[in-house]
Amino acid sequence: MLSREEILNLAALARLKLGGAEVESLQKDISNILEYVGQVSQVDVEKEKATPFNYNVMREDVPAPTLGKREELIKAFPKEENGYNVVRKIIQKDE
């Protein structure tokens, strides 16, 4: 079973604050689910490597109308000032 620390580490990587009891239930659920999906370990990877079915789709680099009007997009900002999105200062002074 995944440890409490492993769950908390995943939550930090995923930027998720978890409820207290949730850590325990996730330890159990995530371990069960990983055990089940771990069946894929039996798949022979080498055999399939040479045959990708994806390909790139390219287009000409020409301007085209964008989706959504500026005013409407601005309305969705959590905090707006003079048409700009106000965000938290991320560069702090050294202490």
Next chain:
Amino acid sequence: MSSLNELSITEASKKLATGEITSVQLVEACLAEIEKRNSSLNAFLEVFSDAKEQAQKADERRAAGESHPLLGIPLAIKDNILIEGRKASAASKMLQNYIATYDATVIKKLKEAGAVFLGRTNMDEFALGGSTENSAYGVTKNPHDEKRVAGGTSGGSAAAVASGMALGALGSDTGGSVRNPASFCGVVGLKPTYGAVSRSGLIAAVSSFDQIGPITKTVEDAELIFNTIRGQDPLDSTSIGMENIKLQISNNKNIGVPRKLLGKGVEPEVLAQFEHSLEKLKAQGCEVVDIALPALDYALSAYYIINFAEVSTNLSRFDGVRYGLSLKGESLFDDYATTRGEGFGAEARRRIMLGTYVLSAGYYDAYYGKATAARVQLRKEFEDAFKSVDFIATPTMPYPAWKVGEKSDPLAAYLADIFTVTANLTGNPAISIPMGTVEREGKQLPVGLQLTAAHGDEAALFAAGKLLY
């Protein structure tokens, strides 16, 4: 005459064309049914207040000489498909007040055709689930037994069509999200070929699996909506022009059945209905053969690993900075973690955690790498299978709708997707068609037959579907 809201799209369309009825009358009949049943079924999260005005406009367009089979037809739209100027929440608290700033390509096409949008329908949050129990706005109940789920993730759309609150609906299918609720509610649901329908304006769950598809009362109706919304779109680079796909049209209707997969977990009465459908197809001149698809053993595992990985990636955009829920903490990190912890429901949080795990250094090859290989293997096996058969048939779901709250263990709920996930892994089109009912506690519960066809061969699914239903 039956009530107007009970008509199929094709029937209503004929009556509209002859002037026997108007779109306003159709919409009024649907709104009356919504008034009656939506408070207990919880299929619609919002009924658009201008539905009748839209219908009036459609009637005016018809009077001006326009004609399209969907002109004036009232449809329900899943809450993860954007309609400009209207809310689209993906049934999440994260997007509770989010207003779409543009039309999804499918919506643009439906507007051009003149369809009327009745409202937005309930779903599992961000299309994660299989029962609409993961909605932040309550469960959608099954119209055939309100103690049971409608299926999911497009549960609201399927319940709306099955109960006559809408003539048809759009859903989206990531691992069965159109076909599963269609099976549980007794309606038709199509998951088109990957790329057949543009995903522009669909709130992404798993980008390499998602397809928008119709949920309707008849196969003919599904075909009608599909033909209206399909087509290559410069706004979705994964969309394809179907004319590029070469089909080998066969006159023999060969149906392959992966018998080994049916051996475990399918309820006997569902299996009996399945055999009955096969008999009907045989009577119509189809040949049924047993086929082996060894990679199916890994399908569910591969599906869920890729699902977790892409969900954790797609949902990372919800951070409270540009739109959606935005909560403040003590630091920037805290802003993100609090917003995401509060905004996402339990299943979304669980899948984000699982996706973060399977993509982390040290585990990537063991999970995501293997899952991708299994996907390639399965796709090759399907391609080979479609050289000798025209369809692959299974039940859509191993059982009828379960009771609300019955599947509280997440893994148990995942296992219900055994038959539906393969078409998303391989990109093949698949349809669920009602194949009868099974009795549970005195209620007749619908079950669906799933047919899968070669890439781009939706036409074969419609043809076979019409033989049955």
